[in-house]
Every structure is written in C-alpha cells, then in structure tokens.
Amino acid sequence: MSSDTGIKNIKADLLVIGAGPAGLTAALYGARAGQKTVVLEGRASSRLDIGYELENYPGFISITSKELLNKFREHARHFGAEIIKSDVIEMSLATEPKYVSTTDFFIEARVVILATGKPMPKERLIPGEESLVGMGVSYCATCDGPLYRGITVAGVGNSDEAAEDVLALHQMGCRVLWISGERKDWKASESLLDEVREKNIPIYPRAVVKEITGNQKVEKIVIEKEGKKEEIDVAGVFIFRDIPTAPMFTRAGITLDHRQCVTTDRTQKTSLEGVFVAGDVTCGGMQVVSAAGEGCVAALEAVKYLRKK
Numbered sequence: 001m002s003s004d005t006g007i008k009n010i011k012a013d014l015l016v017i018g019a020g021p022a023g024l025t026a027a028l029y030g031a032r033a034g035q036k037t038v039v040l041e042g043r044a045s046s047r048l049d050i051g052y053e054l055e056n057y058p059g060f061i062s063i064t065s066k067e068l069l070n071k072f073r074e075h076a077r078h079f080g081a082e083i084i085k086s087d088v089i090e091m092s093l094a095t096e097p098k099y100v101s102t103t104d105f106f107i108e109a110r111v112v113i114l115a116t117g118k119p120m121p122k123e124r125l126i127p128g129e130e131s132l133v134g135m136g137v138s139y140c141a142t143c144d145g146p147l148y149r150g151i152t153v154a155g156v157g158n159s160d161e162a163a164e165d166v167l168a169l170h171q172m173g174c175r176v177l178w179i180s181g182e183r184k185d186w187k188a189s190e191s192l193l194d195e196v197r198e199k200n201i202p203i204y205p206r207a208v209v210k211e212i213t214g215n216q217k218v219e220k221i222v223i224e225k226e227g228k229k230e231e232i233d234v235a236g237v238f239i240f241r242d243i244p245t246a247p248m249f250t251r252a253g254i255t256l257d258h259r260q261c262v263t264t265d266r267t268q269k270t271s272l273e274g275v276f277v278a279g280d281v282t283c284g285g286m287q288v289v290s291a292a293g294e295g296c297v298a299a300l301e302a303v304k305y306l307r308k309k
Contacts, residue, residue, distance in 0.1 A: 010107045012038040014302055015100060018115030019083060020048060021288045022279025024072035025295030026113045027081035033303045038107065039076065039083040047117065052134060052144055057288050091252040093275050110309065111274045111302045114262060115295060118280040128212035136218025136236045141165035142286060148236045149173035154221055156209055157240030163192035165240055170199050177232065179204045179223060212237055259283055268298035276302050
C-alpha cells in the first residue's frame with residue numbers, strides 16, 4: 001500500500017536497519033523463526049563491499065569480503081527476509097509499534113535491530129583517498145593489516161583508537177608510521193603514546209596528509225608539517241577518524257556512550273524496549289565474525305520478545 005506522496009507503507013514483525021554481517025545474520029535468524037523480516041540497506045556501501053581478502057572468517061581459508069557479503073544476503077533471502085535499499089531519515093523507537101521513515105518507505109515494525117555498522121566517512125578530505133579505497137586506503141587495521149606484513153604503511157589519526165590501531169599494525173608486522181592527521185592537538189592518551197614510542201614507531205606529530213598518490217595502488221603520501229612538504233613512500237594508508245553516530249539515535253532515545261557507540265548488554269538490548277543492536281555500531285569486536293555473532297544473539301532475543309507480546 002502506498003500513500004498519496006508515493007511513499008510505500010510496509011509492516012514487519014522485525015525490522016533490521018543495516019545490511020552488513022550483523023544485520024543479515026539477524027535477518028536470517030528472524031526470518032527462519034517465521035517472523036516477517038525486513039532489512040533496510042542504506043544507499044552507502046557496506047565496508048565489505050570494498051572487496052578485500054578475508055582470511056579470518058571461520059570456514060573459509062580465504063574469501064573476498066564481497067563474496068562473503070553476497071553469501072550472507074543469499075542466506076537471509078533464502079529464509080524469506082526482504083531486503084530494501086533506502087536511507088533512514090527519522091525513527092520513532094520508543095513507541096509500540098516502532099516507526100521508521102526513509103526516503104522511499106514508511107515502515108511499521110514490532111521490534112527493531114540496529115545494525116548500521118561504523119559508517120564509512122562521507123567526506124574523504126584527503127585528495128586521492130576516495131580513488132584508492134581498497135587499493136591501499138583502508139579504514140580497518142584488523143581487516144587489512146595482515147596484507148601489509150613487512151611493508152611500510154601510514155596510520156593517520158590522533159585518537160586512542162588511532163594509537164591502538166597503529167600498535168596493532170606494528171604487532172602484525174607492518175612497518176607503520178603514525179601521522180597525527182588534520183587536527184592540531186593530540187587526543188591519544190599519554191600511556192598509549194608512550195607505548196608507541198617504546199616500540200620505536202616513527203611519529204609525525206601535527207603533520208597533515210595533503211595527498212595520497214599512486215597508479216592503481218597507493219605509492220606515496222605527501223605530508224605537510226610547519227609549512228614544509230615531504231613525500232613518503234608507503235604501500236598503504238590506514239585512516240582513523242572520529243565519526244559520530246547519527247543524531248537520529250539520540251533523538252530516538254537510544255543511549256550512547258562517550259565514544260558515540262550504542263550501549264548494550266550481553267543480550268544486545270538497548271535502552272529502549274523492543275530495540276536491539278548488533279555489530280560495529282556497538283564498538284565491540286569490530287570483526288565480521290563478532291558482528292555476525294551479535295546479530296545472532298540480537299535476533300534470538302528479538303524473537304523471544306515477539307513471542308511474549
């Protein structure tokens with residue numbers, strides 16, 4: 001049924017917002033349990049759509065992220081989950097039922113699972129960054145770091161997350177350089193800075209990456225410090241930015257922590273009844289397998305919640 005404005009109305013038992021590993025696993029479990037399940041996939045690509053090699057997903061020695069994501073989609077659809085592509089513009093999650101408005105749909109759902117993931121940067125501010133995503137530019141150290149063992153890479157950012165990921169890259173065997181990024185002052189804690197120094201990881205404080213260059217793959221970065229530019233040969237650039245959770249979560253009454261991650265417990269519940277959460281939006285394991293596991297738990301709890309209604 002459609003409204004006079006062309007917006008389509010949809011009713012669902014379970015609405016999953018997000019179509020990455022967490023969301024699609026949740027959809028698979030929800031649909032298999034006999035609940036009318038709708039998956040809302042944003043127009044922005046999932047991180048798995050970038051197309052990198054995965055060597056740590058159980059059951060596959062090696063599989064591309066795109067191939068694995070397609071298997072997730074096929075599996076969820078096999079059990080009857082409906083996947084629709086549209087961007088959320090407003091949510092009313094404290095009500096019964098829940099209501100979600102998108103650019104194309106008005107969705108009424110009895111229960112909602114948030115699985116939006118950690119969003120990719122909408123504005124890639126470094127020239128050359130967007131064209132080299134997946135060809136040396138990465139936003140996930142644990143995903144892509146093992147591909148650069150023994151190879152020089154740059155970590156860009158100045159938060160605790162950036163420091164931890166720089167240390168992770170070093171532990172994986174990368175020759176990593178740490179560049180503070182676009183902000184003037186360091187945000188990483190002194191203890192993490194000391195740990196980076198102890199590992200003899202080169203640090204470029206208050207340096208700005210002005211350009212990422214390469215022909216079909218990352219070859220160099222151009223940095224600027226105190227008005228002077230310098231070219232550095234690197235094969236990869238790992239960019240760590242603070243990306244705030246959509247203000248819609250706050251407006252909808254979802255509780256976020258100091259990192260702007262959705263707070264939850266072991267049952268994947270949020271601060272709102274009938275709303276669950278799974279995957280990178282919780283800032284948990286930040287791995288495909290952990291996201292899928294959280295999606296499973298969230299769906300099992302959601303189905304249990306529906307059974308009691």
